[in-house]
Amino acid sequence: MILTVTLNTALDITYGVRSLRPHTSHRVTEVTERPGGKGLNVARVLAALGHEVTVTGYTGGATGRAVQDQLMCTPGVVDALVPVTGSTRRTIAVVDTTTGDTTQLNEPGPEITPAEWAAFQEAYEVLLRSASAVALCGSLPPGVPVGAYAGLVRTARAAAVPVLLDTSGEPLRRGVAARPDIVKPNADELAELTGSHDPLQATRDARRRGAHTVVASxxxxxxxxxxxxxxxxxxxxxxxxxxxxxxxxxxxxxxxxxxxxxxxxxxxxxxxxxxxxxxxxxxxxxxxxxxxxxxxxxxxxxxxxxxxx
Amino acid sequence: MILTVTLNTALDITYGVRSLRPHTSHRVTEVTERPGGKGLNVARVLAALGHEVTVTGYTGGATGRAVQDQLMCTPGVVDALVPVTGSTRRTIAVVDTTTGDTTQLNEPGPEITPAEWAAFQEAYEVLLRSASAVALCGSLPPGVPVGAYAGLVRTARAAAVPVLLDTSGEPLRRGVAARPDIVKPNADELAELTGSHDPLQATRDARRRGAHTVVASxxxxxxxxxxxxxxxxxxxxxxxxxxxxxxxxxxxxxxxxxxxxxxxxxxxxxxxxxxxxxxxxxxxxxxxxxxxxxxxxxxxxxxxxxxxx
Structure with missing residues (x-):
């Protein structure tokens, strides 16, 4: 199976409103919900392509249960999320039903304790044994060390499982140095990593920093x-x-x-x-x-x- | 015990954000949640005053479970919510952490089926037997007939349980005609009911429409x-x-x-x-x-x- 890691899972909620006006009250006309966080999105697409996928990361509280309930209804996706005391975050996209413009509100995610971070790393090592590839995706919740992805990249490489890293900022900078097989930054993330706005030059620089293959979107x-x-x-x-x-x-x-x-x-x-x-x-x-x-x-x-x- | 009815229960979520700007992305810095809907708020205050309170109305989905989890932690409040297939609504108050200004987003609430409305009325009749007073509070979720409160007022009066009605619009207009013991409109609701912006005259008019006591806030x-x-x-x-x-x-x-x-x-x-x-x-x-x-x-x-x- 393919393993995707989403440490900061989310319930992605979309609200349709006629027009968002600050400091007034709005009736939401449409509500949709789905499991979110980059790794869960990747898993859904992989499953739709016919691959067996296992998702891991953290789940907590009523929002975590809502995410897991919906994962159960997604054929081809196996839920191996690790329970935590804190609550899985919500993201809210408020879409203007007349213009389509979107206003985004993102909760920070649960505070992860050192014991919960240790528990995740153990679960991850076990899951890697049956993985043909692993993707490490998205932001880190509070409490997870900024070098987390670097450690997870090294563990995957030690287990000889090809590893793709898709994150940004300092977690990307540290993760790249651990020599992942693939990094997939977008133009902004690549510029932030390398200081260069020329994609060709920045891609070369990201490879020098440790990534075997750089795929810039x-x-x-x-x-x-x-x-x-x-x-x-x-x-x-x-x-x-x-x-x-x-x-x-x-x-x-x-x-x-x-x-x-x-x-x-x-x-x-x-x-x-x-x-x-x-x-x-x-x-x-x-x-x-x-x-x-x-x-x-x-x-x-x-x-x-x-x-x- | 005192019974409070909240047909459109809610999970009230408050987000602290630095400044809400439409069509941009925001990091939420503070998240608080509590059971909401007027009747649940009334129950919390009654319990704090030392009264035994039972809450009824509807609960559904993951949001309903979150509401019930929090009610369990509220001493003095007994949960007699009736389960439904739809999902309890969320309300989101986005509070500007610099100015305190609030932007409100309100979900519509679950669609109630005729069978679920019948099930509620049965549960309500049973609960009235041990109630010393009942409060009917707030808006109606989709699917509940607009004359719902009028029926619930009549049932309470038939059971000789004093009944207070706190709602607005057409449900208030119909409910008042069923002769509740007390209605508690605010100035806007009273003006909408009676067409008069003079509180004294409007209060008299609301009594003529059927309310025994009118308490205008x-x-x-x-x-x-x-x-x-x-x-x-x-x-x-x-x-x-x-x-x-x-x-x-x-x-x-x-x-x-x-x-x-x-x-x-x-x-x-x-x-x-x-x-x-x-x-x-x-x-x-x-x-x-x-x-x-x-x-x-x-x-x-x-x-x-x-x-x-």
Whole structure:
């Protein structure tokens, strides 16, 4: 199975309101809820592609139970979340039903104790034994050490399980130094890591910092990837319009599924870009449009040269 | 025991954010949660005054479980909520931590089926048998007939249980016609019911419509009450500053506790105004400051004349 780690799981709540006006009262006309946090989004897409996925990370309180209830209803996803005393966070997206503009409110997540962090690391080591690949995704909840991902990368490498890291800021900086197989920063995260706004130069720099393969997501312009074997650019056939929420997580699912299926790098990147664009096109945030994915897959342009990196 | 009915129970969530700016992302710095809906607030205050209280209404989904978990930790309050398939609503108060301004987001509440409405009415009839008074509080969730409170008032009267109604709009209009013992509208609700913005005239009109006693809450100016025995005005010693959330619910608790303790109307009104002001003064929304309550109780001015109404 593929393992995804979401230390800061969430219940993603979307509210439809007519128009958000600060310091007034609003009637919410539509409410939707789904399990969130990057690793859970990645897992959902992997399961939809036919892969067996196990999700781990933390769950706590009534919100954690709501997340787990919904995971139970997601075929192909196995729940291996570790219980904590604190409460799983909620994120609230307030969507203006007239303009589509979104206002985001993100709770900080539960305070994790040292004992809970130790319990997670034990559970993670056991889960790695049956994993063909692992993705470490998203922010860290309060209390988890900033070097957490670096440790989890080292544990995966010691267990010979390919590891992808998708986070930002200091946890990314430290995690990269532990030499993960893949990092997937977006343009902003890559610039923050390297200090360079030139994606080509920043990608080279991120590799020097320790990542074996850097896959930079450049939004509507697709992906830029570089490793010891070469450098590639994968672009969608046209600019797609829609909700970009979850597009990066779908790209991660594309890369991971391609990895365990032993696809070539150009094929992995084509799949990741097609899934990403099909996610932007789907009416529901974070879902992907299966028909659009199949169509787009043949239309992705991948250019590159082996050994050029 | 005193029974409070909250058909549209809620989990009241308060978020502290630095400054709410539409169409941007916000980190929530503080999260608090408590059971909400007017009847649950009334019950909490009654329990704090030493009364045995039973709460009924609906509970559903993960949010309903969170409400019930917290009720279990409230001494003196017995949970007799009726389970439904839909999910209990959340209300979110986004409080600007710099200015204290509040932006409110209210979910609509679960869709109640005819069978669930019938089940509630049965449970209510059974609970009335051991009730010394009942309060019917707040809005109706979708699916509950607009004449619901009128029916519940008639059932209470048939069981000889004094009934207080605190709602608004059409449910209030219909409920008043069923001749409740007490209605407690605020100035806006009273004006909407009667078409008159003169509280004295509107109170008379509300009595003509069927209410035995009308207690109008006039915000910082206290309460105006009228029934067949007289007319009274109860005012706090000074204008108090703070958060008015829950002040009306505390007034209802004051009226109900005074009723079951057979206090005179002036004493009931003094208690209701003192509780209301002590709620505005409390640092946490919806709680009341016990010391302030004791002090204020002797400082409320009640003027009025018997048989003048």
């Amino acid at each position: 450049l939004g509507p312009e697709g992906l830029l990837a570089a490793n010891a074997d070469g450098r590639w650019r994968a672009t969608p056939p046209r600019r797609v319009h829609g909700n970009p929420t979850g597009a990066g997580d779908s790209a991660v699912a594309g890369l991971l599924s391609g990895l365990v299926e032993h696809l070539s790098w150009p094929d992995r990147l084509a799949r990741a870009v097609a899934l990403s664009a099909a996610t932007v096109l789907a009416p529901t945030a974070g879902e992907f449009d299966h028909a659009a994915y199949e169509t787009l897959l043949d239309q992705i342009t991948v250019t590159g040269d082996a050994t050029a990196a | 006039l915000g910082p100016e206290g309460l105006l009450a009228a029934n067949a025995d007289g007319r009274w005005r109860a005012t706090p010693p000074r204008r108090v500053h703070g958060n008015p959330t829950g002040a009306g619910d505390s007034a209802v608790a004051g009226l109900l506790s005074g009723l079951v303790e057979h206090l005179s109307w002036p004493d009931r009104l003094a208690r209701a105004v003192a509780l209301s002001a002590a709620t505005v003064l409390a640092p946490t929304a919806g709680e009341f400051d016990h010391a302030a309550y004791e002090t204020l109780l002797d400082q409320i001015t009640v003027t009025g004349d018997a048989t003048a109404a």
